[in-house]
């Protein structure tokens with residue numbers, strides 16, 4: 001049985017590679033290679049890249065997820081609509097199988113990439129809590145710089161049939177349901193389901209895929225999310241992006257489901273990219289929860305959410 005073990009990369013298309021490259025650099029990603037028609041961006045973690053941007057009309061292309069063995073790739077290649085096992089022609093190499101998921105979203109399953117050397121970043125800041133002092137004779141002086149992306153955290157996709165998508169993620173990728181979110185007026189109608197990795201007793205993020213029920217015609221990625229080293233980095237990154245004139249989508253705040261300190265920004269093509277820090281970790285014993293999609297259940301603190309935040313793609317003015 002296939003059980004995806006991590007999220008590795010997201011692929012987008014953009015008509016203006018240079019403009020998108022500048023945005024992702026200000027967002028805190030680092031160059032990882034370029035060809036005539038695409039470029040690779042990495043985080044500070046050990047995956048060779050976290051984003052690929054291909055030249056073309058703005059769009060979401062694929063999400064890449066890690067499987068634990070070459071045997072799982074062979075198994076995936078037998079699924080309906082799957083590609084054969086392919087050699088990845090990109091930094092770090094490895095093998096992949098491209099799967100056609102619900103609504104034809106492309107899920108790449110990958111294995112055998114050569115890890116990249118981790119990049120140095122500012123260490124997480126030691127905090128002096130009121131009753132617990134851990135920083136004495138040591139000054140707090142973080143640099144003013146982009147929030148340094150470490151890794152991809154999660155991907156939020158809108159599906160025409162959310163219930164079917166959840167079943168597919170469970171049965172095909174071996175993912176688990178963490179929390180379900182229903183419409184406030186009807187407990188039977190799902191708005192979205194947070195899905196996590198099954199790593200057995202080992203910790204996994206609260207969600208790696210959030211499967212949203214789409215409005216008719218709005219089948220698209222809602223956002224992709226990237227972990228940074230600590231909450232200060234989220235706030236410093238917010239000021240950096242604000243100073244550069246990018247469009248804020250929502251933040252800074254702290255979510256309820258997943259508990260992340262979050263900050264959301266629109267790319268030049270109108271897609272939302274999220275920074276986060278301090279998310280919840282669960283294991284495969286954690287029981288699924290049920291929540292109503294109210295403002296209080298979206299964030300514990302932070303600015304009120306603007307309804308345009310829920311639009312998948314909105315090109316900044």
Ligand SMILES: [Fe+2]
Pocket residue numbers: 154156223225274
């Ligand atoms: Fe998110």
